[in-house]
Amino acid sequence: MPLLSPSTQRSIVLIGKESTGKSQLIASLTGHSPYSTNFRGSTVDCETYAGDGVTFVDTPGILYRSDTATTRVALEQLQAYDTVLLVVKATHVDEDLADLLPLVVGKRGIVVIPFWDKVAPSDFTCQVIRR
Ligand SMILES: Nc1nc2c(ncn2[C@@H]2O[C@H](COP(=O)(O)OP(=O)(O)OP(=O)(O)O)[C@@H](O)[C@H]2O)c(=O)[nH]1
Ligand SMILES: [Mg+2]
Numbered sequence: 001m002p003l004l005s006p007s008t009q010r011s012i013v014l015i016g017k018e019s020t021g022k023s024q025l026i027a028s029l030t031g032h033s034p035y036s037t038n039f040r041g042s043t044v045d046c047e048t049y050a051g052d053g054v055t056f057v058d059t060p061g062i063l064y065r066s067d068t069a070t071t072r073v074a075l076e077q078l079q080a081y082d083t084v085l086l087v088v089k090a091t092h093v094d095e096d097l098a099d100l101l102p103l104v105v106g107k108r109g110i111v112v113i114p115f116w117d118k119v120a121p122s123d124f125t126c127q128v129i130r131r
Contacts (some may be wrong), residue, residue, distance in 0.1 A: 009079050011055045013047075015062055015104065016087035018042065018061030021114035027085060028054045032059070044070055046077050057081060066100045075103070086124035090116045094130050 002015045016020045023034040023043050030051040036046065060070035074077045078084065084107045088096035093113060119125055 008054060009050075009055055010083065011057060012080055012083045012085050012109070013057040013059060013081040014085045014087055015074060015078055015100065016061060017089075017092075017100070018063065020061065020087045020089045020096070022061070022087045023058055025085075025114060026058050030056060031039060044069075044073075046073055056085075062100070062103075078103060078107075082107055085100060086111045088113055090114065090119045090125070 014026065016022050019042070022094045023038065026049050032049045034043065034047070042060055043060045045060065049056045049058065057077055062074050063071045069111060076098035077103060084104050086097075086100055086104060088100065090113050097111070113129070116125075119129055
């Protein structure tokens with residue numbers, strides 16, 4: 001992997017509710033296994049994973065309307081970065097976007113939707129992607 005100076009290494013923070021596939025997505029993109037700060041498969045602290053030109057910042061799942069320590073960790077990370085990768089489950093796209101989009105107003109980024117294997121392909125799901 002080429003060594004990049006901090007100025008060329010972009011950082012992207014992953015934000016989403018619990019068990020939406022954030023850590024798995026980073027593992028797939030970077031080839032790194034999730035670190036040991038995972039507890040029973042859940043990320044409990046902020047973790048950074050260097051990819052090729054991009055550092056991904058993994059965060060604990062946000063428990064909406066809960067003031068848990070792990071949710072606070074995720075929200076602090078969200079404040080620290082201006083590029084966000086929002087991870088919402090295909091089974092809960094509308095609900096998760098309604099809850100999470102207000103948190104990322106003013107940031108740039110994209111929405112990634114794992115768990116498409118858990119929904120039946122239909123005109124409705126295609127409309128959701130386009131929207
Ligand atoms: N069926 C299916 N399972 C997936 C998909 N993406 C991730 N998973 C699985 O879902 C589980 C949770 O994935 P994680 O990557 O740990 O989710 P997370 O968002 O990091 O979870 P927290 O850290 O607890 O917020 C793991 O067992 C993954 O292997 C997917 O697209 N489809
Ligand atoms: Mg995780």
